[in-house]
Amino acid sequence: MLHFQTDFQNGIVIREYDDRIALNNGRVDISISKDRGQWEKFRIDGYELINYKALPQVPVDFKVEGRWMIEELGCKYIGYAYNQEAKVVSLTVKLGVNRYPYVRALPESLVAGIPADGGNLMAKTGPISDRRQERFIEKDYEYTVNCIYTLEPDTPEVRRRIEVKRSREDNFSGVRVLKFESFLFKLPGVILGQEEHCTIDVPGPIVIGNVLKPRLEYTNAKNIYSSRGTAPDFDTGIAVLANEYEGKNLSVWTETVETCYGTHIIGNGEAVTVAVNEEYANYIFDTCNFSSHDNIIRLGEGKVKEALRNYAKYVKAAAAPMGNIPSWVRDAVIMEVDTHYFGGFKDLKEKLPVLKEAGFNTLYLMPINEGGYRIADHYSIDAELGTVDELKEMVREAHKQGIRILFDLLVVILSSESGLLGEHPEYFIRDESGRIMPHNVWGNASTDYGSDEYKKYIVDFVVHCIREYDIDGFRVDSPVSKSPNWYPHCGKAPWKTTMGSYYILEEANRAMKKIKPDAILLDEVGGPSFFHVCDICHNFSFVYQVLSDENIRNSYSIKDYKNHLSDMQDALPEEALRVFYVRNHDTAWFYRFDGYTPEFFCYEAIHCFIKGIPLMFSGQRHWDGPSDEDYRFYKKLFDIRRENPVLIDGWCDYESIDTGSDYVFSVLRILDDKAVIILVNVNGKEAATSVYMKEDWLRLMQNVSLKDLFGGRNITVHCLNEFEVLIEPYGIRVFEI
Template sequence: MEETPDGVAFAVTLTLGPLTLTDRFHLTGSLVERTVRVAAPADAATRRQLHGLRMTLPGAGIGPPAECRFEAPACAVRPRLPLTVAARQSPQRPGDDPHFAPGARSRWQTAINDCPDVTPGLMVVHNPRRSQSLLAWYVSRVEAATALVGGDGQFPDLIHQPALAAWLSPGASVTGGTQYILLHEGDYPAALDAYRALYPRTGIEPPLYGEPPAWTRHAAIYEVHPGQFGGFRGLTARIPALARMGITVLYLMPVMEFDNRHRAAGRPDQPWDENWLGGGSPYAIRDFEALEPSLGTEADFRQLVQTAHAHGMRVLLDFVPQGCALDARYVTEHPDWFCRDEAGNMVHSHGWVDTWSFDWANADYQAYMLDWSLRRVREWDVDGYRVDAPHGKEPNWAAGLPYHASATNLGVVRLLERLREGLRAVKPDAVLLCELFGPLFARSHDLLYDYYPMVMGYELLDGRLTPREFGEWLSDYWRVMPAVPQRVCFTETHDTRSHHPPAYKLRGSLAERALFGILIAAGFVPMIWAGQERGLEDFYRGMLAARRRSRALREGERLCNAVSCRETIAERDYRAHEHVFSLLRRTPDETVWAMVSLYPEVTPFTFSLPLERLGLRPEARYRLRDLATGEVFREYGRGEWRGAELANITLTPRMFRPYLWRVERVTRM
């Protein structure tokens, strides 16, 4: 036991086979910071190979299990679950139980996923009766950890499994990241606030750049590959129509020379056409220094950027650090840039068989990518990058490295931080948009994707989550995520062909439009995947206009599950009211009520708005203005209600139509 400036620390050392483990605990009040050091004996005859580590908090509970519930915010897990449901899960099959993790089928069949790159990795045991919570999570800038839960059917084991990997020569050691354990007194929302308040201590905050550029708050992103419009010229011709729809950012999938299989098949002028197998992947880049010839010339590309800027749009390129095409020139020019297996063979990046894996910890590789990306901003006047797939990757077992094998796992983190600092110097209003959404990347990015709101939203549409559960999920999500950067969401991307097949199946449907409206209401920066808008330009124009017109939708407080709903006509016991989603957004001078009926029939419902909480006066008169159209909503001709009536108002929404209403006070002249 030793005293530290802010607490005490102690360590437990044990021998496990040929290795020595030192489990160190640092206590500060009710917070425990745990690290594990793995060492090979100095007198070992040979080096040892470490493949991983498991850090377990066994039998987690606060009082009787029947009093407790389990939470894992911002991932695929259903909120407000009984503790015993979590205790029945199998760490070997983390996504098999759809009741526990309804969104797992769309995210690699994992329930909580890796952390801190993909999710917070936060697991909470909460006892509402005692107002106590036990929280566990993991943070590292070097190796990601897989968050898992298991147990004995009564109490769960909370597990973090860092991807720690190394050759350990005699006397050598390696230390993983930190598992945090916090005992909190207070209600569940306060426990999540306590978790987020520790971001500065855990290195997640503050951001390197201060506040994101102001334009990001109003962003509306269009993801596109120029090949979808025949090349650079075709996309340039489309820009005026996109601007009229309300798009402010063009995110271009990779436009550098790639493994274009059309070229190999004798079709050299055929650009990428969403044919991933027949045409190849634009992410299998052959040469970072050359534009893809089937898209047009460099002059065509420059004209595309200039036209976008002339229409008030920013242009983001895809920054692809994970690997390169199998026949890329870097394979022979820079063989030391690549991850290798124990036999010295190059390995595929993240399991993608059309690319070799770059070693993110390699200093020369980092220097090249940093120079390349800043040079492109200077030369082409683009406005930043969308960063592709920076999640934890495979180890590099190559001999003679000056660092351990898993240093490459999250080695891209330092590269991205240097890139963000470089962008600030080259073009101060340029940005980084990260494809990943865990807290780790909040420090270096202005905007972050998130797949989980889309994934859980589709579970809502599919009936596997109720509107109340989705509201609880959203409430927890916003409580645990860093306050900045901006969060981006969508109903489709180029990846939803594999991550959630229904996204393509439902293209253009009432269901997809309902979800897009819900995500706008929830406060996400919207992104549209090229093609999903066809035939629905007016709908998307209205949704983007609603967000542009409303500060409450962009920045306001979120009140989830604050509007009660019941069936007006109780002739049938269909419980239709349980299929209505409502969300309130509020600033001091604006209230927006978002509502979607997911019940497949037009039927009246009676709603109750929290008048006092919203500052609505019972005697005043109000109307509901549709922010998408600018028109006043009318319920069979009626367009005004007294404040007192809003506590018991009957409306008949169209099924699956997203309503974004500003609650306006009527003033008489």
């Protein structure tokens, strides 16, 4: 039965019924239960977005002291409120959560004495009788959770935000100060039309042990649990449910660059829930109020591509990629160098002509300090590699030969043996007692990204290296989010440690460019936030290792990798320039390497010819580096890339070309009226495959000569709309049209 209705001039309506609250803007229609605040209905443009096989679930939660409070303790509907600002309307559904297994009695005499205006409520609320009940019952709960839903007129989008308020009174027993850890948003049992037409995408890094196939069929997603990396530092941060049969997509992300969040795909055998937890570490005192950032749910037109491109517009507005990237960067061909492999600075200097001849014009040196990645003193130089003067001479000679030099910038840890632990404990993450904490992955002493003193230390070191060695910038090692600093006397909220590397790198890059404007920062990870403070970022992916793993290769193919590359390109602004590798120090340490095989070089060729910057690995500690023959192969790749601007500046079109083979990678590069077709057979068997062209201005061309820039196997095809090509085992074709 309808009790109360508010009609706003912009067409948004709020209705209160016996058992639910409803919010509608003509396109979005949400009904929220008065039982525990769970969704009873969630529709956009007539699409029912809830699969009830996953319900009942409260679509929000929060974590305190390692416990999801609503999941463990339950909640109770208290009341609602609403607010209008300009054309935007927000509905706040209030839930009560008790940490303790009792609720105090509510004397009627006290209820009667509550002022009619309800006291300090948010904006306007429902009928006065409800306001009286709401104002007092809120006191009966240790936590009040405000679930805020915001709509704009005639827009297929919902914004959600969580506010958690603690009101602990004297007659509640327990610890006075607790650790608040994170907010949780759920899309329980999300669906978009018929499940057999739906796919799920969460673009992000490819790592063994956490591989999520692009365009994952909904029917398969019902049986998995996948926890993605954090965003916006490591992952792109968006999840997309697409129904390409109906040309619709539903996307979910959180608007933040200050905190990090993780996306989880949770199947229960019958339905799929998308969960997003925003990490927000802070101390909870007797009375306090914390708020999440906005979580966005948006229904869009088109395929996955359209959803990702819409997200890229948000990324560009919120954290635009760094402008004025030095012009030399687009032409860069990078070698990651373990200087020990060459014997030291003097020997590397002697090797420079060979590297230049092969086509490398940028060298990034793995740590040259004492201790390597477990650095004790940033300013030290490893004596095994040579002297400071020998390092300077090597850099000077590299510059004479047109080769740029990057150092490795280590920000994530310092050695447990470092003297800085005693001299500057404020540089490090500490527990409540002040004890310096180890990093949860790399051990040693975890540095505090939120420390102003540590930020100054890193920025000063960056400036020192630019001035002292005249290098051309840094590659930044693992600046991803980390555990909070719970030390009460560190002078800041614990969550500021989590994403603080963002601000360190922003200031370091600014200081570096004041001295040397064409110097760069290359970030190891490629989440959207780091493109804002670094010039270029890695596309963090161990694809060759994944596709070489017998346990994975049957469920993840080269076409899946093509979809990954397409998704990553679409989810980031066009200006975001990525660095691609097949092998680096991580793969050398953690995965088996079978040598520079024809299969390995197929992936090197793919990364050389797609949009981005290729990076190769020198080898490590005197073994497993390229042979002279391998260098000749690299030279062939790099010469083709350098001599054909379309392979550097051209758009990478993954959608307009496909093949009939599961083992042939295909992509189209386009620059003005120039086009190049890249086909790579990653299989050890000959591939006789059809090639299908969808690009309008190319598909109708007839009697076309295709010049193979790589192997000289030129062909003439009757029509580019569809043609046949025979590719030998591990064969590479670079067809100029």
